Amino acid sequence: MMMQMVLRRIGIGFATLIVVSIIVFLATSILPGDVAQIILGQSATPETLAALRAELGMDQPGYVRYFSWLGDMMSGDLGISKAGGATIASLIGGRLGNTMMMAGWVALISIPISIALGLWAAMHPGTWLDRIVTFGTLSLISVPEFFIATILVLILAVQLHWLPSTAYMTGEESFLELMRALAMPLITLVIVVSAQMIRMTRAGILNVMNSPYIEMAILKGVPRGRIILRHAFFNAIGPIINVIALNLAYLVSGVVIVETIFAYPGLAKLMIDGVQTRDLPLVQACAMIFCGTYVILILLADVGSIVSNPRLRNPK
Amino acid sequence: MTEEIIKTKEEEVIAKLDTFDELPDAPPKRRIKLSWVGKLSVAVVAFWLLIVVIGPYIAPFHEMDMDGDDSFLNAHSNEYGTFFLGTDYLGRDTLSRIMFGARNTIGISLLATLFAYLMGITLGILAAVKGGWIDMGISRINDAILALPTIMLGLIVIAALGSSIPILIGTAAVIYATSVFRIARALGQDIMVQDFVEAAKARGEGVWWIIKSEVLPNAAMPLATDFGLRLVFVVLFISSLSFLGLGVQPPASDWGSMVRENLQGLTYGSYAAIWPALAIATFTIAINLIVDDISAKSGGMLAKKMV
Numbered sequence: 215m216m217m218q219m220v221l222r223r224i225g226i227g228f229a230t231l232i233v234v235s236i237i238v239f240l241a242t243s244i245l246p247g248d249v250a251q252i253i254l255g256q257s258a259t260p261e262t263l264a265a266l267r268a269e270l271g272m273d274q275p276g277y278v279r280y281f282s283w284l285g286d287m288m289s290g291d292l293g294i295s296k297a298g299g300a301t302i303a304s305l306i307g308g309r310l311g312n313t314m315m316m317a318g319w320v321a322l323i324s325i326p327i328s329i330a331l332g333l334w335a336a337m338h339p340g341t342w343l344d345r346i347v348t349f350g351t352l353s354l355i356s357v358p359e360f361f362i363a364t365i366l367v368l369i370l371a372v373q374l375h376w377l378p379s380t381a382y383m384t385g386e387e388s389f390l391e392l393m394r395a396l397a398m399p400l401i402t403l404v405i406v407v408s409a410q411m412i413r414m415t416r417a418g419i420l421n422v423m424n425s426p427y428i429e430m431a432i433l434k435g436v437p438r439g440r441i442i443l444r445h446a447f448f449n450a451i452g453p454i455i456n457v458i459a460l461n462l463a464y465l466v467s468g469v470v471i472v473e474t475i476f477a478y479p480g481l482a483k484l485m486i487d488g489v490q491t492r493d494l495p496l497v498q499a500c501a502m503i504f505c506g507t508y509v510i511l512i513l514l515a516d517v518g519s520i521v522s523n524p525r526l527r528n529p530k
Numbered sequence: 531m532t533e534e535i536i537k538t539k540e541e542e543v544i545a546k547l548d549t550f551d552e553l554p555d556a557p558p559k560r561r562i563k564l565s566w567v568g569k570l571s572v573a574v575v576a577f578w579l580l581i582v583v584i585g586p587y588i589a590p591f592h593e594m595d596m597d598g599d600d601s602f603l604n605a606h607s608n609e610y611g612t613f614f615l616g617t618d619y620l621g622r623d624t625l626s627r628i629m630f631g632a633r634n635t636i637g638i639s640l641l642a643t644l645f646a647y648l649m650g651i652t653l654g655i656l657a658a659v660k661g662g663w664i665d666m667g668i669s670r671i672n673d674a675i676l677a678l679p680t681i682m683l684g685l686i687v688i689a690a691l692g693s694s695i696p697i698l699i700g701t702a703a704v705i706y707a708t709s710v711f712r713i714a715r716a717l718g719q720d721i722m723v724q725d726f727v728e729a730a731k732a733r734g735e736g737v738w739w740i741i742k743s744e745v746l747p748n749a750a751m752p753l754a755t756d757f758g759l760r761l762v763f764v765v766l767f768i769s770s771l772s773f774l775g776l777g778v779q780p781p782a783s784d785w786g787s788m789v790r791e792n793l794q795g796l797t798y799g800s801y802a803a804i805w806p807a808l809a810i811a812t813f814t815i816a817i818n819l820i821v822d823d824i825s826a827k828s829g830g831m832l833a834k835k836m837v
Contacts, residue, residue, distance in 0.1 A: 234674070
């Protein structure tokens, strides 16, 4: 039964990926611009245009082009960038690694902090420290990522001169130098992502705290800290796993801003540059990677909550 | 003696009933009492809305006047007037640009949110009331759009169509209509199975009458709190795009692009990038605090749960 549910969910996730690819393809091919026209420039004759269109397969009907595009994507042939003519795979290669590294560090730092703070706030609801956490995180999730980044630059780079304001990397620095270069974008992303996770962890635990078996434990005289750690936490793990996966998915939009503001050589910066120069093949490839990751993370979150919650496993 | 006991018991029960207005199925309270934080937030939001309307008329300079003595100066005055918040990277008055920018940032976001609501509620209630394949069709398309990060959708559309104010409004409206649709549909379905709707159906009332007189009034309160949250998301979305240089285009002023333009000034000790960032922050935090205050007091958790 559970297996069936999980498989069903994976099926939906796969279908979503297909729809995503259709959206990305459609959105970037209904535009007025014409790749052949752009490559050849204003001086192109109708004959050379037609020849290049045939060569690029642009005289084919839309669905044929879609399937050949999808096939190329699947086999790793991401096409050629309009700007400079380099293959997109080579442009993306190193950038993707940089972004993954950043995301990995953010997850590693923010997950323990968020769960600890969320638990701690849930253990002391209504105290002034809890209010500070609630108010602080609410404020943080209401402001744009670039606000947090700007304030951090002002304090840590301009006023205190502790950290560089751009994440410039040569690829040959030592681990410490690398960490110094990465520090500002990392701190920004950790703050953005943790604020969400703390709120959701706290809400998840408090939600469980309202259930009858917790009331039973309270009536038995179990101390509050023990109730949270022994009774509530394990029942809130499902929602918390969900929160973690969802927030790693939020990272996707976070990195777009953070990589731009700190000039970090990641995939998102590459994509923004692509959007600015309207380099559509590049934008398509980056969008597919980001959206694919996002869909897969959400899928993992859903599978995680199905597996961890018996009530979801056996729907009525 | 026993009578007295019964009486005090009754009083206790009545006293309890009064505290029970946070029951999940209790009707939303009509009168809203705000805490002092909530009142302050209402004042902040009202202030910015006022600036949207009168900002350009009371601003000391025009948004494009380069009258400052130099770029990235702090507060100073010269023969043209006083620059209370200093100048930006082109020597323009930061205060005036924030006043002009309010119209772009908040105006565009408000319009986009209104359109998102118009679309989302119409389709959502239609899906709930009609059901069947209409519901299926709209819901599937909706799920697909919801399954994507909003900023990615924005980037794809702007890469394809370029950036202009109508495109920004349209894109934000469609993207955020999806979440409105989900909430409106869920609320609609909830209300459609209530006894009073059954009664109206049995009386022979038409679909539009039911929507107008039974569904909308009951969905209004949760939708109103959600409107606030949605507006915050749209403001963040629009200003993030502007910050990336893909939203409102220069020389028009917009809080997001003002931060971007003046970022380099930070190293020279200029606060020109901080002021517009603070403007966004005060506006969005204030709305969130109001929503928090209302939903904590009126059982409007449904809207929050769905976010």
